[in-house]
Amino acid sequence: MTIKKEPITTSIFELFKVGPGPSSSHTIGPMKAAKSFLDICNSLPTETISSAKSIDVNLYGSLSATGKGHGTDRAVLAGLLNWTPETTDPKEFLNLLIDQNINYKIQIGEKTIQFNSSNIHFHKGKFDFPHPNTLTFQIKNENNLLHEEEYYSIGGGFIIRKGDSTEQNQKSPKYPYSSMEDVKGILEKEKISLIELILENEKSISGLSEVEINQKMDSILQFMHSAVERGIIEDGVLPGSIKLHRKAKYLYSQAVEHKNKQEGFLMFLNAYCEAASEENAAGHIVVTAPTSGASGVIPGITYLLKKHFEYDQKNIREGMMVAALIGFLVKHNASISGAEMGCMGEIGTASAMSASMLSYCAGHSVNVIEAAAEIAIEHHLGMTCDPIGGYVQIPCIERNAMGSVKAYNAYLLACSGNQAYQKISLDSVIKVMKATGDDMSKKYKETSEAGLALSATEC
Ligand code: SF4
Structure with a gap:
């Protein structure tokens, strides 16, 4: 098994898409x-x-x-x-x-x-x-x-x-790559920054100017944060036969109450991620990041960065672009589909994208960004997709909160170590994800035929 050699031609705005859950x-x-x-x-x-x-x-x-x-x-x-x-x-x-x-x-x-x-x-x-x-x-x-x-x-x-050889765009990227190794090679050879590479490729793939790309990114962030803000005030039961009650509003009120305590920051993060995810489960408008099932992780983290840690818009916007690059690599070399990879393809990828974003926003090097994404994927390997009743609710909503916490810790682990000691590359762990997904029984790949879905039915 080798990393695919065709260049990635996906646009940021094909990965981050606005639509109903x-x-x-x-x-x-x-x-x-x-x-x-x-x-x-x-x-x-x-x-x-x-x-x-x-x-x-x-x-x-x-x-x-x-x-x-x-x-x-x-x-x-x-x-x-x-x-x-x-x-x-x-x-x-x-x-x-x-x-x-x-x-x-x-x-x-x-x-x-x-x-x-x-x-x-x-x-x-x-x-x-x-x-x-x-x-x-x-x-x-x-x-x-x-x-x-x-x-x-x-x-x-x-x-x-069927019959179309690929979903790829016609336009070629300025800096073609298909792996993280390629990306690092280009940065070294061309003496450009990671953001320059991403922006130049996006310009050549989408045909948009840098100003237009930045405006679209800000609009995407606005849609994400609107989902968080709706979700922390909405109450009631989510659609579907399992009658799951929304929890984000309660989590948010608890976070406000405990804001000066040790666990305050995590409580806010949980509330924000679950809020966007509950909005997705309700069928409301969200942003795929990289999927709808995982549409609570990046919105929750970016909302936290903005509202609690006062990161500026440019920094968050660029962090999102770095996150997109990680999503492209997984999509290209494994899959972001729960039906192919189980939940490691959805929440695992969202967590890796977020870990790289956190590393970028905190000013770390490409090696730290890569290590953070690798660690996040490594600790989602084998995670199954077995939603109860076929609804994107249990385990999906809490899993968004858990994926964000793993992202945060992956970022901390990556930036607090010597990267020379990092034994596993991002490209390697993506290969492992692909192999694990291929080996996984289809019962655990978005069919609700086993695991939590079955246990709940038996109960
Ligand atoms: S359990 Fe399945 S449906 Fe739910 S978020 Fe994960 S991949 Fe998506």
Whole structure:
């Protein structure tokens, strides 16, 4: 097994995406796939579309196992209705399919096609597709299939359409890299800083100017912090059959009460991470970081840095860019999908991204940044994904708080040691993550067929 040699061409804003919870692979990805299918149908010949009578959506693997709890049915409908994750109103989104008998109107050019819940098929059991999160779309007339597309939701809201060789962008980065070793080599050779490398690559991949990149980063941070601020005042029960009561508001009030005590700082961190994560579980607007399931870790930590330790906006913004680079490396060389890597791919990656961000924001070297990310991943290896009832709630919400604490400690461990003693590189631990994820039983990869999900069912 070797680190992939193709350069990373992912944009920061593909990794950090605004959209409704609760799951990037089960909600945002399927919504984008459905919208893509709608766009393809719109490009089909008018005579083909004029005879169309129905559209069917088939969900396989993890999408069929936990898609109900993750809102995949609402997501594919939203995409077919031409909604996009960034512009979706979470209230309208949550109202979709509340009544299973409602007929929705899918518009393709002049043609209107009726669509309801019976057109969405959850295919449980074995299947033979190349990715555990597979969905297909079919448009039919009375007797025949007119057109079909197959998509893979590969984690973090990224999708690949069958036949497309890669999800990569057309544009090439100024400084191509595919591993941390490459990154350090470029910095050495070009005599540039890590932020210069990230910014130059983002400019060449996204076509944005530095000013525009900074503005978009600030907007992303604002969305993240809005989720925290909503979550610490919201109360009540989260959607779904397990009737989980929100806790962040209580955690926050406890933190305020104990703010001068030894544990005060950790209590605030817990409250902030759980607040954003509860907002995700509620289906409200969050930012994938790198996924929706892990969308509480970075918002919680950056909120803490801003509100309690008065880090300035530029420092946090740049720390987020460093975090993105770590996310790219994991996505490129392992996976950020719970359906492929278990929770180490989601919370483990978010924790590593956060540990590197903390190290950067505190002014440490690239070696410390790398060590912090490595330590955070190392101590998430083997972490399973077994959400109870298929809802992104237990263990997910607390796991965001735990991932942030591990990130903080990984940063402290990395910056308080001599990096010459660091035995394991970031590239090595990402290889181990990939191998561990490949070996992990699918029962522990976002199917809710074992572990906590099963124990709770038995109870
Ligand atoms: S257990 Fe982890 S990977 Fe699985 S849904 Fe929850 S947050 Fe995502």
